[in-house]
Each structure stands twice: as structure tokens, then as C-alpha cells.
Amino acid sequence: MAAPSGSKRLRFMRRSIRERVPPLLTDLYQFTMAYAYWRAKRHQEPAVFELFFRDAPFGGGFSLFAGLTDCLLFLREFRFSDEDMDFLSSVMPPDTDSAFFQFLRGLDCSGVSLRSVPEGSVVFARTPLMEVAGPLAVVQLLETSLLCLVNYASLVCSNAARFRLAAGPSKKLLEMGLRRAQGPDGGLSASRYTYIGGFDLTSNVQAGFLFGIPVAGTMAHSYVTSFGSLEEVWPQTLVALNGDPDPVNVVSLTKGWLSRVCKLLAAEPGKIREGELAAFLTYAIAYPQNFLPVIDSYSVGCSGLLNFCAVALMLCELGYRPMGVRLDSGDLCKQSLEVRRVFTLCCKHFSIPAFDSLVIVGTNNISEQSMVELSKKENEINTVGVGTHLVTCTKQPSLGCVYKLVEVRGRPRMKISEDPEKSTLPGRKSVYRLLDSEGYPFLDLVSLVGEPAPQAGLPLSCFPLGCDGASTSVTAAQVICLRQEVFINGEIWKPLESMAVTRAKVQSSIQTLHVRHKRLQEPESYTVALSESLHKLVTEIQTDSSSSSSILLAN
Amino acid sequence: MAAPSGSKRLRFMRRSIRERVPPLLTDLYQFTMAYAYWRAKRHQEPAVFELFFRDAPFGGGFSLFAGLTDCLLFLREFRFSDEDMDFLSSVMPPDTDSAFFQFLRGLDCSGVSLRSVPEGSVVFARTPLMEVAGPLAVVQLLETSLLCLVNYASLVCSNAARFRLAAGPSKKLLEMGLRRAQGPDGGLSASRYTYIGGFDLTSNVQAGFLFGIPVAGTMAHSYVTSFGSLEEVWPQTLVALNGDPDPVNVVSLTKGWLSRVCKLLAAEPGKIREGELAAFLTYAIAYPQNFLPVIDSYSVGCSGLLNFCAVALMLCELGYRPMGVRLDSGDLCKQSLEVRRVFTLCCKHFSIPAFDSLVIVGTNNISEQSMVELSKKENEINTVGVGTHLVTCTKQPSLGCVYKLVEVRGRPRMKISEDPEKSTLPGRKSVYRLLDSEGYPFLDLVSLVGEPAPQAGLPLSCFPLGCDGASTSVTAAQVICLRQEVFINGEIWKPLESMAVTRAKVQSSIQTLHVRHKRLQEPESYTVALSESLHKLVTEIQTDSSSSSSILLAN
Structure with a gap:
């Protein structure tokens, strides 16, 4: 086989990611927002974004998560060139301070960290998949590229898995x-x-x-x-x-x-x-x-x-x-x-x-x-x-992952929408997958960082999403911490997995699923639930928001 | 504006096409077929392929044709490297003669010519859009890349044009x-x-x-x-x-x-x-x-x-x-x-x-x-x-252009299918667009190369596709020759058009369309017809085929 060996392939992929995903391959508003943050001296504020999707693709009960390796390589190579700055300064509003471009020119992801579900995992709607933490302006700039790298990869990978399930x-x-x-x-x-x-x-x-x-x-x-x-x-x-x-x-x-x-x-x-x-x-x-x-x-x-x-x-x-x-x-x-x-x-x-x-x-x-x-x-x-x-994923040609702000300067942030589906979950989180006594996952628990992890065998009160705030008590036979630190302060933290390993993981991950979640048609929807503390935080912010008698006009 | 200038942009696009569409970015069977041709000493036989689609996208009456510039750059840069050959020889069947890889190593498109509808033209189902002529093995090898470059470009361009029509x-x-x-x-x-x-x-x-x-x-x-x-x-x-x-x-x-x-x-x-x-x-x-x-x-x-x-x-x-x-x-x-x-x-x-x-x-x-x-x-x-x-072109995420052999060694070739829609049209062709007295296109005439062009003002007998061989007489107020020589023996024959020019052409091309063909919902289907000679050739081949009492078993 004359295909590139592991390290040669990795070199290719590093070079390729710079060519495929240059840092200008993003939406203009990321730059105008970054500039406004920079002008307000907020660009270095620690911020946290979360990446997730709202509905499983193809009318199914699950998705696969893919694209992480490319995201990691992208983060490691993220850097602007002089040529990028020349062009950018020509399309940004003319009153943009030129010092901003010097700031961008020196930017990299050395302040960025990423916690993520492993590549090739079975994942569910609303479960936070990736958490991107770092200086506000930088993590804002990463949005479009990360979405672009995850969306199609996860979609077509899930589509393939469904064809595999259909074929036997x-x-x-x-x-x-x-x-x-x-x-x-x-x-x-x-x-x-x-x-x-x-x-x-x-x-x-x-x-x-x-x-x-x-x-x-x-x-x-x-x-x-x-x-x-x-x-x-x-x-x-x-x-x-x-x-x-x-x-x-x-x-x-x-x-x-x-x-x-x-x-x-x-x-x-x-x-x-x-x-x-x-x-x-x-x-x-x-x-x-x-x-x-x-x-x-x-x-x-x-x-x-x-x-x-x-x-x-x-x-x-x-x-x-x-x-x-x-x-x-x-x-x-x-x-x-x-x-x-x-x-x-x-x-x-x-x-x-x-x-x-x-x-x-x-x-x-x-x-x-x-x-x-x-x-x-x-x-x-x-x-x-x-x-x-x-x-082309004819049945549903896009996944619709989104990237939402959940924390700035240690303070939880939440988008409150009249459509509860479109509201976001505030704060930094831990995500646990709860398995039943037969080894089937039955619930993903989203809790706030710092809360104690759920214990196997002990009943736990939580608030399933989509149930109008009703609580339920569950007992897991086994608890898995779903996300790992994969990128810390600019460094890829774990060796990149080979495709063969990821491919095997996909199949074993799907095999652990109960048929009620796995079946292609009319699957049962999988439960994603909030911990008591997270639920309390959501309720507080919502209450606070609706009663926030504004002091705006006091002056 | 610090965007690349015309020539700089062209340099980028040439480099980019090599990176985006390396010659190995194709289906393996193109190589195994090329090898079989080479073994049979048929690889240099002059052959002609045609590119077309069978149904207009999105349930509409027309499509736009796009991707030609990339095709031309691709043809000009088409060349294998030693590394390509190393890899290819590792995945081809082990009994492949190594001299074949030397043959591939020396290959380019200097023997290839391309006639094409101009980029940005309104086109219709079944009209031959591109004609690729050259040595059999080479033009076979080009199939997947040309389809890949035309399919999505034309589809998304057509989708955009429909949004524009919808928006006003x-x-x-x-x-x-x-x-x-x-x-x-x-x-x-x-x-x-x-x-x-x-x-x-x-x-x-x-x-x-x-x-x-x-x-x-x-x-x-x-x-x-x-x-x-x-x-x-x-x-x-x-x-x-x-x-x-x-x-x-x-x-x-x-x-x-x-x-x-x-x-x-x-x-x-x-x-x-x-x-x-x-x-x-x-x-x-x-x-x-x-x-x-x-x-x-x-x-x-x-x-x-x-x-x-x-x-x-x-x-x-x-x-x-x-x-x-x-x-x-x-x-x-x-x-x-x-x-x-x-x-x-x-x-x-x-x-x-x-x-x-x-x-x-x-x-x-x-x-x-x-x-x-x-x-x-x-x-x-x-x-x-x-x-x-x-x-993503949700409504129809692929165009389905195909690339079919129509002539080898000067002899017309035709795929005869029980489904008449899937049959191909044999021989090298000229394509004319006939306009009515108000300037609206009403018929694309597909005739054999060498036939006289239809004359404005003179009645013409032809055979519309999809009418079970019934003939009709039409008189055009104006006749346009639809295709041009754009690549001759390895050289791009006309200066590449700027995007602004193509963009303007799209709008003027759509404007010439009658509303009955242009409307988004339930358009009238546009007529594509065969000349009498081409119709005769098709009938002969079909008759010949069904009556071909084989001499296979005489021996």
C-alpha cells in the first residue's frame, strides 16, 4: 500500500486544513463582532461557547458526531497572514481602527480549550457536544469554521450509519x-x-x-x-x-x-x-x-x-x-x-x-x-x-448544528426565546450518559461544572427537556462522563485517532443503543435532562429576565 | 479592494484546481477501464463523450450551466505525478502491466478538445451541454472530475437563480x-x-x-x-x-x-x-x-x-x-x-x-x-x-448530469435501454437554439455534425424527444449555434470570462426565457428535438440492434 503512512497522512492533513479552512473562510460578522469586542476592551474576557444540534437528522433518534479531528487541526493551525489582513481591512467598515488588524495578526488559539464528545460517538439532540472556551473575540471568530467542519461530517457519517443499519x-x-x-x-x-x-x-x-x-x-x-x-x-x-x-x-x-x-x-x-x-x-x-x-x-x-x-x-x-x-x-x-x-x-x-x-x-x-x-x-x-x-443526504441535506454563548467572565449567559426549543442552556457543563442494567444508554444528564457526578445505583432527580419543567427520578446502573478535554491552551491533548479506530467505535457505539432509539423509523426520543442545579439556574434567569424592571430610564 | 486581481486570481485558480481536483480524484473504474483499453490497444482511438442531464432541477423548466471555467483549468492542468502512480499501482489489480503506469505518467490533455455551451447559459434537459473529444482512454478518465465540477456548480447556480426569480x-x-x-x-x-x-x-x-x-x-x-x-x-x-x-x-x-x-x-x-x-x-x-x-x-x-x-x-x-x-x-x-x-x-x-x-x-x-x-x-x-x-439545495440536492459515449473511431455509439429516457443519442452533434419572432427560445435542435444549420424563416421538420418519434414542422425567426469550441488540443481557446460577466449573462439569459418556461411552478416543458438525419440514425441503430442476428455462434 503506497498510501501515506500515519505521520505522513497527519502532515498532509495539517497542510490540507490550512488550505481547506483558511481563517478567512468564515462569516464577515465574526470580524465585525470581534472588532466591537476589541473596541470595548472585552476581547480577552473568558468566554464559553457550546456546539449542539436541536433535532436528530433524517427523522431518526440519534446522530453520530464527526469532524473533531479536523476541528483540532484547524484550531492548532489558526493564524492570519499579512495577505489576510490586507484583504480584511479592505472589506471591514472604513472606520475600523488599524490596530485591530495588528491584534488579529498576532492571534492564535493558544488561549483556547476544547472539551468534546469523542469522534464517532452516538449523540442526541440538545446534548452539548463541544465546549469551546477562550478569549471572547477568538472563540467568536471560530464559530463558522467549527460548524462547517462538524455539520456535514456528522450528517454524512450518520447517513452512512443508517444505510449500514438498513443493510444489516x-x-x-x-x-x-x-x-x-x-x-x-x-x-x-x-x-x-x-x-x-x-x-x-x-x-x-x-x-x-x-x-x-x-x-x-x-x-x-x-x-x-x-x-x-x-x-x-x-x-x-x-x-x-x-x-x-x-x-x-x-x-x-x-x-x-x-x-x-x-x-x-x-x-x-x-x-x-x-x-x-x-x-x-x-x-x-x-x-x-x-x-x-x-x-x-x-x-x-x-x-x-x-x-x-x-x-x-x-x-x-x-x-x-x-x-x-x-x-x-x-x-x-x-x-x-x-x-x-x-x-x-x-x-x-x-x-x-x-x-x-x-x-x-x-x-x-x-x-x-x-x-x-x-x-x-x-x-x-x-x-x-x-x-x-x-x-447529498437527500432526506435531509443539513444537520443544523449551532454554536451558542453560555458563559462570559464566569457569568452564565442564556438566549431566552419565546420558542423554548430555541432557548439555550446557560453555564459551563458536565455531561453524563446514564446506562440501564442491560448496558443501554437511556438518559444524558447535563449538569453544571462543579456539581457532583451522578452515582451508579443511587436515585437522581432531574428535569427532562421538553417536559415543561416536570422532574423525574432515575437510577443508572452505570454512568459515563461523555466529554473529554481534547485541546488545552493551544495544544492537542490526546493523540489523534486513526480512521479505523473511529470506524470501529462508531459500530460499537451504535451497538450499545437500544433498538427503540436505533430504529430508522419512528424511534422513541432519547431523554436529555438537566440536573437540579442547572434547572434552577435556568428558572432563575428566566424569572429574573421577565421581572427585570429596567433601571435604564432611571437616569 | 485587496482581492486578487484578474491575473493573480487566475494563478490562484490554476493552483487551486490542482489541489482541489487532483487527477486521482476520480472513480477507480476509470483506471481499470483505461487499462483494458490500453491492453487492447484501443486507448488512442478517437472517442467522443457528451455531458447532459435528463431532468431540469427543482421541478423547474430550465437549469443554468456552470462550472466550465473550472473544467477548462482542470483539463489544462491534468497530469499525474510519480506519487500518484505509486499509489495507483498499489490499488490496481496486481496483474496490471507496469508499462501502463508509464503511459499514465506521460498523459495530459493535449489530445483533448471540448465544445461547450457558454458558462452561465440557460439550458434544458437532454440538450448536449459539453462534448469531450480525444483519445478513448483519456476522455474516459476525465468523466468523474468533469461531472463533479459541473453538477454542483450548475445546481446551486440554478437554485440561486430561482431564489432571484422568486424575490424579484x-x-x-x-x-x-x-x-x-x-x-x-x-x-x-x-x-x-x-x-x-x-x-x-x-x-x-x-x-x-x-x-x-x-x-x-x-x-x-x-x-x-x-x-x-x-x-x-x-x-x-x-x-x-x-x-x-x-x-x-x-x-x-x-x-x-x-x-x-x-x-x-x-x-x-x-x-x-x-x-x-x-x-x-x-x-x-x-x-x-x-x-x-x-x-x-x-x-x-x-x-x-x-x-x-x-x-x-x-x-x-x-x-x-x-x-x-x-x-x-x-x-x-x-x-x-x-x-x-x-x-x-x-x-x-x-x-x-x-x-x-x-x-x-x-x-x-x-x-x-x-x-x-x-x-x-x-x-x-x-x-x-x-x-x-x-x-444544500434542499429541494433537490443533486443535478444528475451524466457523461455518455457517443462515438468511437468515427462510428456512432448508442446505449439502448428499455427505458427510452435512459437511451443516449449517438454521434457528434451540432446544437441550435431556435427563437420565435418575439425572441423567445422555443426549441433546441440537436443535429449531426456536418448537417446544414437550420435557416431562419424556413420551415424545418424535426422530431421532438418524448413524442414517440412523431415529427413536427417549425420555423425559427432566429437561430443560435449553442456551443463553442472552448478547448482545442490542450489549449484554452477563449479568454476565461470574469465572474461579473458570467453573472450578467445569467440574468440576460433568463430574461430571454418565456414565462411559460421560466415560472417556478409547473412550467411547460421545453422542446428538444432531433434533426431528421439524427432521428434516422437513432432508428437505424435501434432496428439494427433488435434484428442483429448474431454471428457469434457461427463458429
């Missing part, structure tokens, strides 16, 4: 969405995070290069239709694997097999496409050990399957092992059953055991819904390729 | 979707192509830097909620513009205005948020000429609007000119009317003419549908900001 554990899943992604970098992110979410393969070669994801793919219809006749087959020979050095003429050999196959299947030879046979033969001659053609460019039953069998039987006769076929249209389940029936028949009739282990790949604009239907029906598909619906 | 010509449109885009590069593409599609502004600073798009934005809710009291306002003074050098205490001045505003509007001072006033004041002190706060962090009517008026009146008193307000929730139309009523009232009551030209910005998860509804209702919104629905 045994099918191989191939991501092949590059041509339909939001441009080149979107395509790379899709390959990377769908692999983490549970896919096995990608068609994207650059994703294999950069991230070590296994790549796959053989041929498109254009390859098949580019051939018109057997005269185009060249060379026409293969050397058998049995050691005989004399090349064998495979065209005549294959024609012989084709006759026998037609006879066995009582097929009409007149409907067989010669160009298709030429395409298959040429490919098989080039790759006798990797023969997996697409067999529905014309007609599976009348042409493609027969041509495949003839070429594959020829390969077997010469000692090679054909791989299988791809179906790219029509009713994949039904066709796969017929294809398998023919494979089994050939296996028995011609005594060719290799035909018993041929692979059937299905690709045909697969959506989550069609994957669910496919899984319910009898089928013989071994590998499913998914493109458009996977990478 | 007078409102300013601001793109602000970076945080919800498919990662960083998706966000940049969104800013770039929505500007081309008819937006005026972006929040994305890097897009301003790279592409010269005007950037805008002032403050978020977090800025407002970060303030708790007027004690946080610093400095508390401003110098009036009238030349008086003594700084004026603006806190007491604003309090005075707030009293008067409350009295005028019969508002309850007790409900006014002191923190919000502090936030507005601090921002106004920093940017007295750019004061445009978000006024719904708490309550527009009870607090935000009153605080705005007080601060804005103070600014006017000192000779400054406040800009306006942003509304970010609730019924934007209704609120804008109330806000405008208050502005007009203040203007008259306090004799402050500047209050008559304040801007109202509306942002609240705007979709195409809500933009349509907004335009129907009475409202006083001047600028609309659109994020998620614009950049």
Missing part, C-alpha cells in the same frame, strides 16, 4: 458518490466520513490515497458500449495458469462456452450482443483474476448474463477465478435471484465450484428507503453501491 | 450558507455560484477574497446576549461629526432618546433589555457609520426595536447615518411592516430624514417556498439572507 451487518457497502457531491472536497469528505460511518469501500481513488480507504470498481456502461464486434478483441489469447506456456485463443474457447451456456439455459443466441461479449473478453484478458463486469448495458437475461457466464467459464477452464457481476438497473433483488440461480446451475452442470462463490454487486440509485426494502426482500446481492442519496 | 429584481440577496455547506470547499463553491446565479452578497470572507464577491454581515445573537448591563459599554463616548472635538457621552444621550421613543410608541420601559442596549451601543460606538444590529434576540416590539431607535437617533444627532436592522425570526413580513411604521413615525416625529432610508434585512431559514410567499405578501424587507436551503 453482512453486506459490503461501497460509496460511489463523488460525481454528485458538493464539488471535489465535498466528495472527499463524503468518502472519508461514510467509511467512518460503516461503509467498507469507496470508488474514490484520492480518498484511498489520502485516508487509506479500500477502493473498488471495475467498469461502466460506456466501456461495454464502446465495443461493437469481436474483431476489436486484442490480444485474443491468455496463458493458462496450469503452467502450459502456449497462449490459448480465448475467443473461440469462449464461443464454445457460450454455445453450451445457451443450450443449458435454453437461450436465444440471436439476442446476444457481440459488442458486449467483446467488451467482457477484453476486460477478462486484461484482468483475468478481477473479472466483474456490469451485465445490464443491454439485457441481463438475453445477453449480459450469458456473455458473463461464457467468459467466466473460459477463465475457470484456464485456472483463473472470476469475481462476479454488477447489476445497475431494474429490480435488483429479483435479478440477483435469477443470476444466482444461473450461477448455481452452471456450477453444478459444468462442475465449476468457483461459480458458487461469485459476487453480485447491486447499484441503482439506492436510497435509504430502497435499501430497507431490498433488505426485506429475498435477494442474493453481496455488495451494494450507493452514490447520490448517500453523499 | 429589487431585493438584495445575501448568501450566508457556509456553516451548512458540504464542508469548506462546498461552501466556497456555493458562494461563487450563487453569486453568478443572481445573489448580490455573501457572508463568506474567503469567497470575497478569492472571487471578489461583495461581503456583508454585522452581528449575531451571541454578541447581543454577551452583554448584561450598560456598565459594559466602553468607551462611552463618540465625537460628533459636526467638528466639535469634545467627545459626547453617548450612554446618557441614548437614554434620553430611549425615553422619548418609549413615550412616542407608548412602550413599557420595564421590558427593555439593558444588555441588548449595551450591545447596540458598543457596536454603534465601534461602527457609527455601519450600525445594523439584529433586533430579535429578546423581543422586537418590547425591546430590540426601541433600543435600535434610541441608538440610531443618538447617532443621527451626532451626524452619523445608521444603516438599519436585521430580523431573524418570526413572521418577517409582518414585523417588517411594523418596523417600517416605527421608522416613519420617528422620521416625522423627530424630523430625522435618515430614518426614511433605513434598511431592513430578513433572515429566517428562508426556502424557495417562503421566498415566494414573502414576495406575495406586503413587506418592507430590503435584503434577504439565505443559507441552508440555498447551499
Whole structure:
């Protein structure tokens, strides 16, 4: 494997993050706000922001959290250049004090710390995922970039996990969405995070290069239709694997097999496409050990399957092992059953055991819904390729993470909205995941930093969100502290995880979920609850706010 | 403006295309197919591919074509490195001949030519947009990258154009979707192509830097909620513009205005948020000429609007000119009317003419549908900001352009499918757009290269697609040749257009469309028709195919 090694890959990713997420790749208002803070001498005030989403994507009960590695690299590399300042000063209002740009020029994330849920964790709506603490102006400037890095990564990773749940554990899943992604970098992110979410393969070669994801793919219809006749087959020979050095003429050999196959299947030879046979033969001659053609460019039953069998039987006769076929249209389940029936028949009739282990790949604009239907029906598909619906997340193309201020100068901050869903939770927090006696998570507890952690086995009173302030008592069999310090004062605090490790964690994290939270349709909503102290703080701020008889007009 | 100049920007874009679209950013099967062609010595055969889409996006009648500039730069820079080859040889089947990698290493697009519809043109389903001609192996390798560059660019550009149509010509449109885009590069593409599609502004600073798009934005809710009291306002003074050098205490001045505003509007001072006033004041002190706060962090009517008026009146008193307000929730139309009523009232009551030209910005998860509804209702919104629905194209997150082989070695190629929609059109083509006597395009004629061009004023028999082969006679008042040679044997053939030029072309191109094709809902489908010769060729190939009594089994 010539893919970059661990450290080489990390070097690439550091360089790449500077190119992909330059510090100007953010909303202008971050700078105008930073300037106003700076003018008011508030820019160094310690502040805390929280990143979370309000609804689980795709109508499901959970999301996966992804994008953390990129966030960490982004924070470590965050620095403005002189060129950035030249441009910025040209678009900021003309009355901006030029000393502000000197301030920005010297800025980095050495004062920033980040606590986060681990990459690849199952997470729920309203649970604070990341806490970003640091000087007010700096943490404000980070908002858009962090959201941009987390939103799509988490969304497409969750989408992949749902396809995996729909497909079951045994099918191989191939991501092949590059041509339909939001441009080149979107395509790379899709390959990377769908692999983490549970896919096995990608068609994207650059994703294999950069991230070590296994790549796959053989041929498109254009390859098949580019051939018109057997005269185009060249060379026409293969050397058998049995050691005989004399090349064998495979065209005549294959024609012989084709006759026998037609006879066995009582097929009409007149409907067989010669160009298709030429395409298959040429490919098989080039790759006798990797023969997996697409067999529905014309007609599976009348042409493609027969041509495949003839070429594959020829390969077997010469000692090679054909791989299988791809179906790219029509009713994949039904066709796969017929294809398998023919494979089994050939296996028995011609005594060719290799035909018993041929692979059937299905690709045909697969959506989550069609994957669910496919899984319910009898089928013989071994590998499913998914493109458009996977990478564009058709069902819900954005996650909607938000980044909200929760504390300034040690004082809790809260956005109070008439829509309670849009209110934020004030203060710095600890987040605990409570598991029941069977090991299933059943509640995320959000408490204030400094409160004692909940104890396993002891009843606990808390206030589930969305229940109009009603309290409930719960007892956890096990308590997990959900977030970790991952970036402290400018330094990445833990070694970055490999993609393979994160990918494994995703699957084990999903496995711990109870089916009532995991099921794709109409899941039970997972409970996120406030501790008594946090609930008290929320109530106080709300009361305080509504009764705040303003002293504004005293003067 | 310190944005890159024309040539500097072009240099950036060339470098950027190599980084964004390295030649390995493609599907693996392009390489396995190229290898099979190479083995069969077919790799140098002249071949022609065509790029088109089968359905106009968003249920509309048209699309815009975008991404051509990137395609041209990509073609010019297309070259593999040794490192690419090292990696590729590790993932290709092990029996791949190593001479193939030497062949790839020497490959470029010097044998490739491209004819294309101009960037920013209105285009229709089934019209061939780009024709890529060159050596078979090379043009096959280009497929995924060209699709990736055209698909999202055209989709998001079309989406922007629909928002523009929904909004009408007078409102300013601001793109602000970076945080919800498919990662960083998706966000940049969104800013770039929505500007081309008819937006005026972006929040994305890097897009301003790279592409010269005007950037805008002032403050978020977090800025407002970060303030708790007027004690946080610093400095508390401003110098009036009238030349008086003594700084004026603006806190007491604003309090005075707030009293008067409350009295005028019969508002309850007790409900006014002191923190919000502090936030507005601090921002106004920093940017007295750019004061445009978000006024719904708490309550527009009870607090935000009153605080705005007080601060804005103070600014006017000192000779400054406040800009306006942003509304970010609730019924934007209704609120804008109330806000405008208050502005007009203040203007008259306090004799402050500047209050008559304040801007109202509306942002609240705007979709195409809500933009349509907004335009129907009475409202006083001047600028609309659109994020998620614009950049993710929620209504249809992929365009589905395809890239199909139409000719090899001078011989037409056609994919014949049981679904006529999925069949391709064989041969190299000319494409003409026929306009009626009022100047509206009414038909795109697809004919074979070498056929005489249709003549204005002369009746023409042709075969509209989707009409089961029925012919029709049409007479054009004007005929436009739709495609141009843009890349010939490795060279970009025309100077690359500036974004401003393309953007203007989009609007004039849409303006030529008849409302029956342009309307957002239930447009009439535009006619794309085949010339008699092309229709004859299609019929011949189809007949030939169904009657092709194979000689396969003669041997």
C-alpha cells in the first residue's frame, strides 16, 4: 500500500486544513463582532461557547458526531497572514481602527480549550457536544469554521450509519458518490466520513490515497458500449495458469462456452450482443483474476448474463477465478435471484465450484428507503453501491448544528426565546450518559461544572427537556462522563485517532443503543435532562429576565 | 479592494484546481477501464463523450450551466505525478502491466478538445451541454472530475437563480450558507455560484477574497446576549461629526432618546433589555457609520426595536447615518411592516430624514417556498439572507448530469435501454437554439455534425424527444449555434470570462426565457428535438440492434 503512512497522512492533513479552512473562510460578522469586542476592551474576557444540534437528522433518534479531528487541526493551525489582513481591512467598515488588524495578526488559539464528545460517538439532540472556551473575540471568530467542519461530517457519517443499519451487518457497502457531491472536497469528505460511518469501500481513488480507504470498481456502461464486434478483441489469447506456456485463443474457447451456456439455459443466441461479449473478453484478458463486469448495458437475461457466464467459464477452464457481476438497473433483488440461480446451475452442470462463490454487486440509485426494502426482500446481492442519496443526504441535506454563548467572565449567559426549543442552556457543563442494567444508554444528564457526578445505583432527580419543567427520578446502573478535554491552551491533548479506530467505535457505539432509539423509523426520543442545579439556574434567569424592571430610564 | 486581481486570481485558480481536483480524484473504474483499453490497444482511438442531464432541477423548466471555467483549468492542468502512480499501482489489480503506469505518467490533455455551451447559459434537459473529444482512454478518465465540477456548480447556480426569480429584481440577496455547506470547499463553491446565479452578497470572507464577491454581515445573537448591563459599554463616548472635538457621552444621550421613543410608541420601559442596549451601543460606538444590529434576540416590539431607535437617533444627532436592522425570526413580513411604521413615525416625529432610508434585512431559514410567499405578501424587507436551503439545495440536492459515449473511431455509439429516457443519442452533434419572432427560445435542435444549420424563416421538420418519434414542422425567426469550441488540443481557446460577466449573462439569459418556461411552478416543458438525419440514425441503430442476428455462434 503506497498510501501515506500515519505521520505522513497527519502532515498532509495539517497542510490540507490550512488550505481547506483558511481563517478567512468564515462569516464577515465574526470580524465585525470581534472588532466591537476589541473596541470595548472585552476581547480577552473568558468566554464559553457550546456546539449542539436541536433535532436528530433524517427523522431518526440519534446522530453520530464527526469532524473533531479536523476541528483540532484547524484550531492548532489558526493564524492570519499579512495577505489576510490586507484583504480584511479592505472589506471591514472604513472606520475600523488599524490596530485591530495588528491584534488579529498576532492571534492564535493558544488561549483556547476544547472539551468534546469523542469522534464517532452516538449523540442526541440538545446534548452539548463541544465546549469551546477562550478569549471572547477568538472563540467568536471560530464559530463558522467549527460548524462547517462538524455539520456535514456528522450528517454524512450518520447517513452512512443508517444505510449500514438498513443493510444489516453482512453486506459490503461501497460509496460511489463523488460525481454528485458538493464539488471535489465535498466528495472527499463524503468518502472519508461514510467509511467512518460503516461503509467498507469507496470508488474514490484520492480518498484511498489520502485516508487509506479500500477502493473498488471495475467498469461502466460506456466501456461495454464502446465495443461493437469481436474483431476489436486484442490480444485474443491468455496463458493458462496450469503452467502450459502456449497462449490459448480465448475467443473461440469462449464461443464454445457460450454455445453450451445457451443450450443449458435454453437461450436465444440471436439476442446476444457481440459488442458486449467483446467488451467482457477484453476486460477478462486484461484482468483475468478481477473479472466483474456490469451485465445490464443491454439485457441481463438475453445477453449480459450469458456473455458473463461464457467468459467466466473460459477463465475457470484456464485456472483463473472470476469475481462476479454488477447489476445497475431494474429490480435488483429479483435479478440477483435469477443470476444466482444461473450461477448455481452452471456450477453444478459444468462442475465449476468457483461459480458458487461469485459476487453480485447491486447499484441503482439506492436510497435509504430502497435499501430497507431490498433488505426485506429475498435477494442474493453481496455488495451494494450507493452514490447520490448517500453523499447529498437527500432526506435531509443539513444537520443544523449551532454554536451558542453560555458563559462570559464566569457569568452564565442564556438566549431566552419565546420558542423554548430555541432557548439555550446557560453555564459551563458536565455531561453524563446514564446506562440501564442491560448496558443501554437511556438518559444524558447535563449538569453544571462543579456539581457532583451522578452515582451508579443511587436515585437522581432531574428535569427532562421538553417536559415543561416536570422532574423525574432515575437510577443508572452505570454512568459515563461523555466529554473529554481534547485541546488545552493551544495544544492537542490526546493523540489523534486513526480512521479505523473511529470506524470501529462508531459500530460499537451504535451497538450499545437500544433498538427503540436505533430504529430508522419512528424511534422513541432519547431523554436529555438537566440536573437540579442547572434547572434552577435556568428558572432563575428566566424569572429574573421577565421581572427585570429596567433601571435604564432611571437616569 | 485587496482581492486578487484578474491575473493573480487566475494563478490562484490554476493552483487551486490542482489541489482541489487532483487527477486521482476520480472513480477507480476509470483506471481499470483505461487499462483494458490500453491492453487492447484501443486507448488512442478517437472517442467522443457528451455531458447532459435528463431532468431540469427543482421541478423547474430550465437549469443554468456552470462550472466550465473550472473544467477548462482542470483539463489544462491534468497530469499525474510519480506519487500518484505509486499509489495507483498499489490499488490496481496486481496483474496490471507496469508499462501502463508509464503511459499514465506521460498523459495530459493535449489530445483533448471540448465544445461547450457558454458558462452561465440557460439550458434544458437532454440538450448536449459539453462534448469531450480525444483519445478513448483519456476522455474516459476525465468523466468523474468533469461531472463533479459541473453538477454542483450548475445546481446551486440554478437554485440561486430561482431564489432571484422568486424575490424579484429589487431585493438584495445575501448568501450566508457556509456553516451548512458540504464542508469548506462546498461552501466556497456555493458562494461563487450563487453569486453568478443572481445573489448580490455573501457572508463568506474567503469567497470575497478569492472571487471578489461583495461581503456583508454585522452581528449575531451571541454578541447581543454577551452583554448584561450598560456598565459594559466602553468607551462611552463618540465625537460628533459636526467638528466639535469634545467627545459626547453617548450612554446618557441614548437614554434620553430611549425615553422619548418609549413615550412616542407608548412602550413599557420595564421590558427593555439593558444588555441588548449595551450591545447596540458598543457596536454603534465601534461602527457609527455601519450600525445594523439584529433586533430579535429578546423581543422586537418590547425591546430590540426601541433600543435600535434610541441608538440610531443618538447617532443621527451626532451626524452619523445608521444603516438599519436585521430580523431573524418570526413572521418577517409582518414585523417588517411594523418596523417600517416605527421608522416613519420617528422620521416625522423627530424630523430625522435618515430614518426614511433605513434598511431592513430578513433572515429566517428562508426556502424557495417562503421566498415566494414573502414576495406575495406586503413587506418592507430590503435584503434577504439565505443559507441552508440555498447551499444544500434542499429541494433537490443533486443535478444528475451524466457523461455518455457517443462515438468511437468515427462510428456512432448508442446505449439502448428499455427505458427510452435512459437511451443516449449517438454521434457528434451540432446544437441550435431556435427563437420565435418575439425572441423567445422555443426549441433546441440537436443535429449531426456536418448537417446544414437550420435557416431562419424556413420551415424545418424535426422530431421532438418524448413524442414517440412523431415529427413536427417549425420555423425559427432566429437561430443560435449553442456551443463553442472552448478547448482545442490542450489549449484554452477563449479568454476565461470574469465572474461579473458570467453573472450578467445569467440574468440576460433568463430574461430571454418565456414565462411559460421560466415560472417556478409547473412550467411547460421545453422542446428538444432531433434533426431528421439524427432521428434516422437513432432508428437505424435501434432496428439494427433488435434484428442483429448474431454471428457469434457461427463458429
